[in-house]
Amino acid sequence: MDTRLLEEFETPLPVIDLDRTQRNMDRMADYTRAHGLALRPHVKTHKSPLLAAEQVRRGAVGLTCATTREVQVMTEVANDLLMMFPPIGSARLQSLLALPAETRLMIALDSVDSVDALARAAGEAGRSVRVLVEVDAGMKRVGVAPGDAATLARAVRDAGAPLEYTGIAFYPGHVRSHLREQGDQLATIDRLLDSTLASLARAGLDPPIVSGGSTPAAWRMHELTGLTEVRPGTYIFNDRITAELGACAWEDCALTVLATVISTAVAGQAVVDAGTKALGREPLAAGVDGGYGALLGDPSIMVRSMSEEHGILDLRRTGWRPRVGDRVRLVPNHACIVVHLNDTMAGVRGEKLDRLIPVVARGRALAAAP
Amino acid sequence: MDTRLLEEFETPLPVIDLDRTQRNMDRMADYTRAHGLALRPHVKTHKSPLLAAEQVRRGAVGLTCATTREVQVMTEVANDLLMMFPPIGSARLQSLLALPAETRLMIALDSVDSVDALARAAGEAGRSVRVLVEVDAGMKRVGVAPGDAATLARAVRDAGAPLEYTGIAFYPGHVRSHLREQGDQLATIDRLLDSTLASLARAGLDPPIVSGGSTPAAWRMHELTGLTEVRPGTYIFNDRITAELGACAWEDCALTVLATVISTAVAGQAVVDAGTKALGREPLAAGVDGGYGALLGDPSIMVRSMSEEHGILDLRRTGWRPRVGDRVRLVPNHACIVVHLNDTMAGVRGEKLDRLIPVVARGRALAAAP
Numbered sequence: 001m002d003t004r005l006l007e008e009f010e011t012p013l014p015v016i017d018l019d020r021t022q023r024n025m026d027r028m029a030d031y032t033r034a035h036g037l038a039l040r041p042h043v044k045t046h047k048s049p050l051l052a053a054e055q056v057r058r059g060a061v062g063l064t065c066a067t068t069r070e071v072q073v074m075t076e077v078a079n080d081l082l083m084m085f086p087p088i089g090s091a092r093l094q095s096l097l098a099l100p101a102e103t104r105l106m107i108a109l110d111s112v113d114s115v116d117a118l119a120r121a122a123g124e125a126g127r128s129v130r131v132l133v134e135v136d137a138g139m140k141r142v143g144v145a146p147g148d149a150a151t152l153a154r155a156v157r158d159a160g161a162p163l164e165y166t167g168i169a170f171y172p173g174h175v176r177s178h179l180r181e182q183g184d185q186l187a188t189i190d191r192l193l194d195s196t197l198a199s200l201a202r203a204g205l206d207p208p209i210v211s212g213g214s215t216p217a218a219w220r221m222h223e224l225t226g227l228t229e230v231r232p233g234t235y236i237f238n239d240r241i242t243a244e245l246g247a248c249a250w251e252d253c254a255l256t257v258l259a260t261v262i263s264t265a266v267a268g269q270a271v272v273d274a275g276t277k278a279l280g281r282e283p284l285a286a287g288v289d290g291g292y293g294a295l296l297g298d299p300s301i302m303v304r305s306m307s308e309e310h311g312i313l314d315l316r317r318t319g320w321r322p323r324v325g326d327r328v329r330l331v332p333n334h335a336c337i338v339v340h341l342n343d344t345m346a347g348v349r350g351e352k353l354d355r356l357i358p359v360v361a362r363g364r365a366l367a368a369a370p
Numbered sequence: 371m372d373t374r375l376l377e378e379f380e381t382p383l384p385v386i387d388l389d390r391t392q393r394n395m396d397r398m399a400d401y402t403r404a405h406g407l408a409l410r411p412h413v414k415t416h417k418s419p420l421l422a423a424e425q426v427r428r429g430a431v432g433l434t435c436a437t438t439r440e441v442q443v444m445t446e447v448a449n450d451l452l453m454m455f456p457p458i459g460s461a462r463l464q465s466l467l468a469l470p471a472e473t474r475l476m477i478a479l480d481s482v483d484s485v486d487a488l489a490r491a492a493g494e495a496g497r498s499v500r501v502l503v504e505v506d507a508g509m510k511r512v513g514v515a516p517g518d519a520a521t522l523a524r525a526v527r528d529a530g531a532p533l534e535y536t537g538i539a540f541y542p543g544h545v546r547s548h549l550r551e552q553g554d555q556l557a558t559i560d561r562l563l564d565s566t567l568a569s570l571a572r573a574g575l576d577p578p579i580v581s582g583g584s585t586p587a588a589w590r591m592h593e594l595t596g597l598t599e600v601r602p603g604t605y606i607f608n609d610r611i612t613a614e615l616g617a618c619a620w621e622d623c624a625l626t627v628l629a630t631v632i633s634t635a636v637a638g639q640a641v642v643d644a645g646t647k648a649l650g651r652e653p654l655a656a657g658v659d660g661g662y663g664a665l666l667g668d669p670s671i672m673v674r675s676m677s678e679e680h681g682i683l684d685l686r687r688t689g690w691r692p693r694v695g696d697r698v699r700l701v702p703n704h705a706c707i708v709v710h711l712n713d714t715m716a717g718v719r720g721e722k723l724d725r726l727i728p729v730v731a732r733g734r735a736l737a738a739a740p
Binding site (some may be wrong): 013088265 | 646
């Protein structure tokens with residue numbers, strides 16, 4: 001336990017409420033267990049092996065990663081790792097295939113070209129890789145159309161060793177309405193999934209793994225027939241967006257940015273030392289002018305605008321008048337971005353520093369390919 | 371010189387065109403010299419002592435910093451350092467006052483409370499500090515009203531040693547129109563400055579330094595009567611916003627994010643591996659839906675939307691069809707944010723890697739106060 005006081009640290013400082021974090025992890029572990037879903041948390045949110053180990057200890061079957069740096073770091077903690085990002089480019093492929101031998105790598109793909117490239121590179125590296133076929137469930141980002149899933153799955157199977165066809169994956173990132181109002185979108189995904197599974201069955205390609213899930217829709221994933229696992233990330237900390245969507249309570253927000261009021265010279269506002277470089281600039285919702293963060297104690301008070309190192313707290317609708325030097329804790333719109341902006345976070349119990357949490361998997365694997 | 375090829379590196383990778391960077395530095399050095407303005411570049415844009423040294427070599431009188439980490443790192447390169455951020459909080463004050471003895475520190479302030487706190491702490495540290503009174507020139511962020519500048523300047527003078535009243539500073543960050551259309555805003559600032567200088571003169575507080583300047587308005591700073599120095603930052607790299615405002619040509623954009631096309635599975639778009647965590651999410655202009663970056667070779671092709679690790683290139687208005695595996699270079703909206711997202715950048719000459727550039731002043735000074 002670190003005995004320094006939080007007050008001794010410079011701001012802006014990302015602060016992790018460890019009690020809330022543990023409750024968030026417990027809740028998701030309980031939910032998935034109750035519904036017979038495997039949980040493969042996405043580590044992009046915390047980028048911390050320390051916290052990933054806590055997720056594994058609570059029964060996670062493995063971890064999900066988006067960058068090679070995340071995969072490299074998480075080999076410390078788990079052997080079953082999913083790279084949920086197309087492994088395009090020889091440098092990226094080489095990084096993945098150079099992982100420790102005991103790491104059981106699984107990769108999501110959405111093109112025949114990437115199947116071929118992976119099969120070739122994995123063959124040369126003498127390493128077997130499990131493959132999930134990524135399907136677009138309506139987000140229109142990556143993933144083959146559901147009708148093309150069987151074709152790609154067949155290409156994976158036909159590639160043979162060292163590739164192993166393991167199933168399908170999708171990301172319902174377009175489900176961004178309130179938890180109560182997700183029914184229609186989830187029903188559409190359920191139908192897509194149903195037809196995809198049927199076409200795979202006809203081709204003799206029943207998927208052992210059907211992987212989906214995000215934090216905003218996490219608590220309704222059991223409504224999707226055939227789903228075997230989920231990959232939420234943000235749930236470990238939650239954030240203002242998650243609270244706004246009803247996927248957590250305000251009291252479940254475990255990550256805040258500790259900031260200091262640095263100026264009250266301009267009327268109607270207080271300026272804090274947390275701007276874009278500390279809070280990120282994620283909108284509360286697409287096209288909504290909802291500010292960039294809110295006070296932990298009173299979410300009606302928000303960061304209205306920002307510069308790189310300045311955040312403007314809007315005081316026009318409150319009688320609260322903080323003084324220069326006061327410290328505030330801000331719940332950011334999007335926790336994953338705040339983590340990515342920092343090398344170290346302060347883990348607290350209540351108001352007391354418990355330990356520093358290094359963001360080990362932040363940054364990029366810069367090593368050039370051999 | 372680093373002999374590795376750019377192709378060997380994983381993407382996303384921030385790439386600095388060193389020839390363009392040098393031209394940008396030369397141009398600003400020439401402009402300020404021609405107009406008798408001192409140049410004190412803001413290092414927040416590059417956070418690199420290597421590049422700061424190049425600015426100093428071209429005649430910069432000192433450097434401007436926004437964080438204690440930036441100040442700490444830049445002591446390697448220059449002795450005359452301006453902390454252009456209110457030094458609020460004991461941890462921040464202690465970090466500043468613990469700088470090497472040969473560092474001549476200057477700090478901008480906007481409240482009597484901060485004058486008192488600084489005077490006390492500097493006295494205890496036995497260190498003299500030059501003080502600029504920060505004036506709000508219309509941005510409404512920090513800074514006293516022009517009419518209150520003399521009062522605060524008097525407080526600094528009356529505090530006496532170890533504080534030394536050195537002048538005033540302002541940041542015209544609200545001047546965000548095209549270079550051609552800034553006339554009215556600059557005339558307003560000129561009038562504010564005029565009355566501020568007159569009231570300071572009446573109080574016997576003529577400011578040795580009158581410091582202003584930003585990149586969007588950099589090339590018209592000579593229109594402000596009484597200005598003695600400027601503090602632009604972005605000009606060293608420029609970016610899509612700067613080009614859009616006419617403060618640089620597209621060919622002057624020296625920072626790009628090298629990205630790989632990772633999916634073309636969804637029609638009308640190509641997905642690259644540079645999203646919010648590589649490009650930042652800065653808008654092109656307030657309230658404008660202008661995407662988050664554009665192709666170096668063809669700025670009409672832009673990053674329409676992003677996830678954390680995905681950028682969606684809009685191909686609806688072009689016949690260009692990149693293939694999975696192709697690499698592209700993207701000019702980000704705001705260079706300073708991209709730098710802040712990375713630990714290392716690749717400095718290139720043409721298409722060849724010249725050397726890696728560590729972003730040494732990235733991140734925060736986490737050390738607790740003693």
